[in-house]
Amino acid sequence: MNNPFKFGGQVTGEDFVDREREITELVREARNGINVLLISHRRMGKSSLLAEVIRRHCNDFIFVYVDLYGVTNKTKMSELYLSALVNSAYGTLEKAAAGFKTLLMASRFRLTVNEKGEPGIEFSLGEPTTPEIQAILDLSEDVAKRRKKRVVVIFDEFQEVGFMDGTTLLKAMRARIQTHKHVSYVFAGSKKHLLLSIFEEREGAFYKSARPMDLGPIPDEDMERFLTDRFSAKGGRLGRESAKAIISAAGGNPFYIQQIAYELFNISIRPRWPEDFETALSTALEHQTPAFSTLWDSVKSKMQRRYLLAVASDLGATRSTSFIDRHGLRSASHVQKAIAQLDSRGITERGEIVDPLLRLWLRRLTSGQTGRSG
Ligand SMILES: Nc1ncnc2c1ncn2[C@@H]1O[C@H](COP(=O)(O)OP(=O)(O)OP(=O)(O)O)[C@@H](O)[C@H]1O
Numbered sequence: 001m002n003n004p005f006k007f008g009g010q011v012t013g014e015d016f017v018d019r020e021r022e023i024t025e026l027v028r029e030a031r032n033g034i035n036v037l038l039i040s041h042r043r044m045g046k047s048s049l050l051a052e053v054i055r056r057h058c059n060d061f062i063f064v065y066v067d068l069y070g071v072t073n074k075t076k077m078s079e080l081y082l083s084a085l086v087n088s089a090y091g092t093l094e095k096a097a098a099g100f101k102t103l104l105m106a107s108r109f110r111l112t113v114n115e116k117g118e119p120g121i122e123f124s125l126g127e128p129t130t131p132e133i134q135a136i137l138d139l140s141e142d143v144a145k146r147r148k149k150r151v152v153v154i155f156d157e158f159q160e161v162g163f164m165d166g167t168t169l170l171k172a173m174r175a176r177i178q179t180h181k182h183v184s185y186v187f188a189g190s191k192k193h194l195l196l197s198i199f200e201e202r203e204g205a206f207y208k209s210a211r212p213m214d215l216g217p218i219p220d221e222d223m224e225r226f227l228t229d230r231f232s233a234k235g236g237r238l239g240r241e242s243a244k245a246i247i248s249a250a251g252g253n254p255f256y257i258q259q260i261a262y263e264l265f266n267i268s269i270r271p272r273w274p275e276d277f278e279t280a281l282s283t284a285l286e287h288q289t290p291a292f293s294t295l296w297d298s299v300k301s302k303m304q305r306r307y308l309l310a311v312a313s314d315l316g317a318t319r320s321t322s323f324i325d326r327h328g329l330r331s332a333s334h335v336q337k338a339i340a341q342l343d344s345r346g347i348t349e350r351g352e353i354v355d356p357l358l359r360l361w362l363r364r365l366t367s368g369q370t371g372r373s374g
């Protein structure tokens with residue numbers, strides 16, 4: 001039987017739960033020309049939320065969605081940007097060719113068609129220069145004015161721009177973006193540290209140029225209903241306590257909620273509590289083991305490792321003397337330093353482990369349940 005739970009990648013439409021308030025807010029800010037900085041922990045549902053906004057409002061705005069995940073250079077970024085713009089503003093190669101006549105005359109671009117028949121743009125020679133990138137960004141403003149329709153440019157994983165050319169590129173982009181009156185921007189990403197340094201620090205290239213919006217978990221009741229409804233729709237039954245346990249083990253993270261539910265559904269459409277739930281949770285943890293092991297191996301400092309293991313299983317106040325003594329953490333300043341380093345890597349936030357399943361995995365590591373020695 002088809003498993004109704006989906007994890008990894010964007011979910012929209014029938015698979016999309018709640019987020020009504022966030023959708024309303026994003027649309028309102030887009031209309032008002034207020035740029036938004038959308039931040040959340042990993043896999044909290046940013047890209048799905050943005051995809052759902054696009055799906056529901058594709059007639060109200062011209063959306064230019066640019067996913068910068070894995071993009072390491074300006075050429076690729078410009079191609080993605082232009083292809084997204086050409087696609088949503090023109091749709092066909094002929095229309096795009098007419099619309100971009102002056103741009104194409106510069107002859108550094110070539111119109112292309114991908115496997116799906118969608119028009120795109122490729123750079124012919126070398127990397128685009130800063131003025132070229134600025135001219136490319138200005139195209140959205142032109143399109144918006146000509147079409148008399150607001151353009152919404154969405155940069156997903158925006159922090160990646162910072163790795164392409166230091167702050168030079170960011171500053172060049174900001175210089176154009178702030179002149180655009182008919183384009184609204186959404187900058188999204190999960191590297192909170194980096195994004196806040198770009199948007200919230202005085203020296204940041206985008207200082208105060210977007211309204212921060214933190215995306216938290218989906219309310220428990222909505223997730224509970226989603227889980228129980230999906231089991232019943234397939235002729236099964238999921239008890240309330242199992243639904244609650246899934247959400248709690250996943251720390252409210254929708255990706256993990258769907259992953260655990262997926263495993264549970266595979267075991268039985270009428271799972272038994274708690275044994276089937278335990279099996280599903282262990283399977284979900286096993287799937288994360290390669291990623292968690294890599295992360296764990298990358299933590300070289302003994303103090304940071306001790307701290308992580310301690311904070312995963314001990315609910316005591318992390319800076320208290322008894323906590324420090326219990327876990328051999330030497331002194332409050334050692335703890336402070338470990339937290340600062342783990343925070344800067346995004347593994348912890350103010351000393352708390354960010355990823356709920358990593359926390360569980362570390363807890364099991366100490367008790368020898370993960371099938372791996374430390
Ligand atoms: N509104 C939602 N309803 C149901 N499931 C959701 C929702 N949002 C996210 N999910 C679940 O979480 C997974 C990850 O979502 P998504 O890729 O949108 O998150 P993200 O914050 O963009 O992640 P990343 O940090 O990896 O970019 C989805 O595949 C889906 O399983």
Ligand SMILES: [Mg+2]
Nearest residue numbers: 046047048156
């Ligand atoms: Mg994403």
